[in-house]
Amino acid sequence: MDSVLRIIIQRLGLGALTLLVVSIVIFIAVNLLPGDFAQAILGQGATPEAIESIRRDLGLDQPYLSRYFNWLAGTLQGDLGTSFAQANFASFTGSQELTTVAAQIAPRFENTMFLAGVTAAIAVPVSLTLGILAALYRNSVFDRATNIFTLSSISSPEFFLAYILILFLAVLNPLLPSLSNIFEGMSLSERFIKTLLPALTLTLVVTAHMMRMTRAAIINLLASPYIEMARLKGLSPMRVIVVHALPNALAPIINVIALNLAYLITGVVVVEVVFVYPGIGQLFVDSVKIRDIPVVQACCLIFAGAYILLNLLADILSILSNPRLRHPK
Amino acid sequence: MNIPNAPLVEIKDLWIEGRADETWMPIINGASTSLNKGEVLGLIGESGAGKSTLGLAAMGFTRDGVRISKGEVTFDGIDLINASADTKRHLLGKRIAYVAQSAAASFNPAHRLIDQHVEGPVQHGVSTRVDSVKDGIELYRRLRLPNPDEIGFRYPHQVSGGQLQRAMTAMAMSCRPDLIIFDEPTTALDVTTQIEVLASIRDIVEQFDTAAIYITHDLAVVAQMADKIKVLLKGDEVEEADTRTMLSSPKEEYTKSLWAVRSFQRPAKPSVPAGSVPVIRVKNVTAAYGKIPVLHDISFDIHAGRTVAVVGESGSGKSTAARCITGLLPPIDGAVEFDGEPLPRDYRQRDKMQLRQAQMIYQMADTALNPRKSIGEIIGRPVEFYMGLKGAQRRERVRELLNEIELEPDQFIDRLPSELSGGQKQRVGIARALAAEPKFIICDEVTSALDQLVAEGILKLLARLQDTLGLSYMFITHDLATVRAISDEVVVMKDGKVVEQGEKAEMFRPPHHPYTDLLLSSVPEMDPDWLTNLLAERGVENIGDAAVGKM
Incomplete structure (x- = not known):
């Protein structure tokens, strides 16, 4: 220690x-x-x-x-x-x-952290689960579909994803508000609902990276002798992956998650603009201007x-x- | 499904193929055998003979990229080839267990031993976790692991190789299977550790009347363990017979050649004339890695045209001594002399002539050759560096060297290491050392990664080169059969000290230092009663590491 x-x-x-x-x-x-x-x-x-x-x-x-x-x-x-x-x-x-600058940034920074937090809470479990399932059913239809879906979402521009989500979740089926005008004194649940659309957009952006790393890190280990041993002990494929492969694959997965979380804090200005979300990204761009x-x-x-x-x-x-x-x- | 007297495992005309370069290549061509309850079958052959593949097929398992093309495998009346994955899964671990070659790699580094031990019984519903832990500790005790109550709660990296191998045997026993496949379980171990593992495996297999398939390339080991032996060569069955018949009267030529490998021996050389200056003199060398001392005041001489074998277990300081001689690890104290002249301690302070005189050949030819350079470049580099030859002259010299190591120059000079077999790679390693035209070569376990027949070829080559070029060798090994075959003098090391040294004939004749005696007595012999007799003579407490501990 x-x-x-x-x-x-x-x-x-x-x-x-x-x-x-x-x-x-x-x-x-x-x-x-x-x-x-x-x-x-x-x-x-x-x-x-x-x-x-x-x-x-x-x-x-x-x-x-x-x-x-x-x-x-x-x-x-x-x-x-x-x-x-x-x-x-x-x-x-x-x-x-x-x-002061500090007073100016503080509420914005808090909003950014809230958005990053909500996104991480959705994206990390989803990508890990998808990655594990893709490793388990590698080369199957599920694996390919997941790969195609996540890769197309990471390859599309963020504003495009944002408008698609607005179209489906706010316009055609008015489930969520399309504007994320957060202000002080809002109740947490209201704030959460308002943040959900940008959070979902960002989830689509960061999932591919994390999911594919999870899948690759696990598959990388599947040829190791201790995985063969686990199989020869007659364990179920799910157990082999979750109990025997995943704990040894954590290091690269953790690193990719960290990079993506950093991106969520620093690189989300486009999404903030689309949803009029008062985060730090907009303030930054305005100040540079x-x-x-x-x-x-x-x-x-x-x-x-x-x-x-x-x-x-x-x-x-x-x-x-x-x-x-x-x-x- | 228990038909009385029916064999437990039956393999009939089994063909297995592996995928390589987009085509299916045969691995096993029509193997058949059967195994009764409580019987032990030894599978032997060189690497690539398909031993492990056949062993795994007996479990109904094939590795990725391998398929069973035809034939039958039945286990207790269940057809393992057509059985569903689920059916097989319920047999694996529960009724058929596997012990892998490298326990260090086959235990999951992320979990404690006992957690991995109880996983099988708990997942298969054989017993509860609590009972299984208790049983595990009991098995550890029976396998004579130190601290059986506590050792299971350690992680694999906290336990030594020999102990892990026994813990893995215990794990295989956890569901009391009917059949265990042992895949080279002692190959990676020192002789003194090996003998303990062998004794405990044999003991526990007998106690529970378990059938076993014992895969190895070491004939002497299989002679101790198996009731019957099957010999494989490149996927073909050579012959199968019970152990004693096989040892006393092998039928096939190939089997006879395997048996004969250990007979290679060099004639004794006249002893060194008194007063002659040794090529290499190691004088009171003490060395350490950082603050951890590894060598304590060691001294020995290597004379011209002679081979000094340095033997000892892993961690005894053999390779460290070699690193001190080459200057890779500057000693803290003492000196290394070449032809009576002291060499600078650090290789960076040695000149080209001094560097040239001490060359090395490594254990793993695979990793010691740059995979992206052709053989011609690998050998040509020291030719140019030390001898200053360039262009056509350099190429000519490389061809000479290739001839010297019995590889056809036209065929090999432009190949990459990956296009060579293990033995050929080791020969290239030898040629690279010869290219510097040294007087002295350090051979660090050069044959231990090779099959016996190939290893014999390498030993013969080294012997011939010594006779024609007058080379001196420092031969690092833990295999006493190799020592007997090639050495003139022997240095026995333990814990960084020289415990005994002298001429070979003296070393192999009693009285010995107790440690030398233990090493010698731990080398398995072809006599199938050897282990039984040794155990009867000395008792389990006085063999292997237990005895080392007492010293």
């Missing part, structure tokens, strides 16, 4: 380093984009004086290095800063109340953090799924 603890600490350290690198890359990338916040917000009415004054207000006239290190110093103290848009708005209205660097930075840190933590979790679970490491000699 000591070794597991050491791995966790080591990986968290490396994760922090990754976050730092990510923040540098994002800062450079956003600044390399043509135009800046002042130009984006003023649009047609941009006069050199107006641009200059907004830049001065937001500190955009400072050199890159000092801007980055100011931001970094703030972030390390837990202050993600203020969004340019909010700061600009505040200075326009003269109000002193600034909405107006070069709102503090928000972009914060979102990127969250995305990178999600990948790092989920991968760490996957590694730890893979280690724990190996009896050699759980029970050393």
Whole structure:
């Protein structure tokens, strides 16, 4: 167990380093984009004086290095800063109340996590079950049908899947609401119903990957001597797969699940737009559009953090799924 | 369905095919046999003879890509070939059990031994989990496993190979089957471990009057275990007879040649003149992997034109000694001298001439040859690296080497390793070592992965090369028959120490060091009464690992 603890600490350290690198890359990338916040917000009415004054207000006239290190110093103290848009708005209205990036992101992030959670709760069990059944009835009609279905759903664009589901589940058979306008103070069940359509769309997107990995990882083991032994003990095919193959196939499956969960947190902007779901993805894209660097930075840190933590979790679970490491000699 | 006096298993004119390269190739061509309750049939033959396939077919089971094309297999009146998968499933594990070659690979690494043990009885409804656990512990006790009350609650990787093999025999016994198939159950074990497993398998098969099919390529082992023996060659039946008849008067030429393999022996060489400088001198070498010490102050000499066999069980430090000589593992203390000159400890500090002089041939020719390089390239690389030959000269030298190892150059020079048989691959390994024109070659278990006839060919080749080129060999092995065949001197190792060393003739003559004695006495002999006599003479507590533990 000591070794597991050491791995966790080591990986968290490396994760922090990754976050730092990510923040540098994002800062450079956003600044390399043509135009800046002042130009984006003023649009047609941009006069050199107006641009200059907004830049001065937001500190955009400072050199890159000092801007980055100011931001970094703030972030390390837990202050993600203020969004340019909010700061600009505040200075326009003269109000002193600034909405910080953290306060802006928090409810969105919560929504994103809720959507990811609902999707995972549906997609993970479904893909595992389908994968196990496909391995059990490999090369049968069931196996092929499952493969064709999941592959076609992963190959179609997400918005297309979303509109198909809206057509069948909201328009032709009005079972679910087609708009997922979540707001604070909603009851959990209502929230769940509203989230269901985007969650189903995302399930269709992530199932193929997980299901096929489950199937492949299990089939990969079927030639091993201990599986032959289990068969020669006269066990039922289902038992051979679930009790003897699956526990040894967990590591690759866990890793694929983690990657897909990370995708659910970071990559679902298209689905959010279709269902008008107030997640973090939309906020991120909007902020990039107006070069709102503090928000972009914060979102990127969250995305990178999600990948790092989920991968760490996957590694730890893979280690724990190996009896050699759980029970050393 | 119990007809009195009817055989338990009957195989009639069985043909089995395997799928390879889009066609069905024959594996077994018309085998027939029958087995009564309590009887043990030994199946022997080289690898690829179809022993395992036939053994599995007796369970009504074929591996993927293998099919029974015609013939009959009946078990206690049930037609196993036409039986439904369900019917067979209810027999497997319950009335017919299987013990695999590698217990380490055949136990599921994810579950405790006892959980795997009770699975059969519980799933087949033979007994409850609680009873079955109790019975399992009792079986572990009967098979003389250490800590029978506790050992089952460990995971497979926490238990040694010999113990796993016995635990697997216990698992096969869990439903008290009528028939057990033993598929090379002791091949992967050391001699001292093997003898214990053999004794316990024989004991338990007798106690429960179980019929068994015992598959092996080791004649001496089958002589101890079987009531009758069937010899297979490339899927064809050679002959079948009861054990004593088969051993005393084999009919077929092939069987006789199998019996004769162990007779290869080299004439004794004159002893080393006093004061001569050895080719390799290992002087008080101590070595460790990280902080774990593996070699403790070992010393031995290897003289020109002679073979020193280093014997001992797995883990005794034989291969580590070889790694110290080659400089792959720099020793902590002591020195390795070549022709009286000390060699740098680390191979990185040795020059090309020093590196050239010590070459290695490996146990697994499969993994020691780059699968993507042709034979010509594999042998040509050291020719170019050490001898500086290029182009046509290099090719010429490779052809010479191929001739030397008795492979036709035109036929083999452009082939890939995967297009060669095991014995041919090992010959290429030898040619690669010869390409450096060394004085000294380390042979690390070079014959243990090969069939006996092929192994004999390799030993003869090595002997001839030694005579013509004046090579010195360090021959690492755990097979004492090989030692007897090829060595001039013997070094016995145990736990990283040299326990005894001397000329071969002395080593095989008493008095021995107790460990050498134990090793020698553990090598199965062709006499079918050997194990019985040995057990009577020494008692079960004084053979194998139990005796090692007492030392």
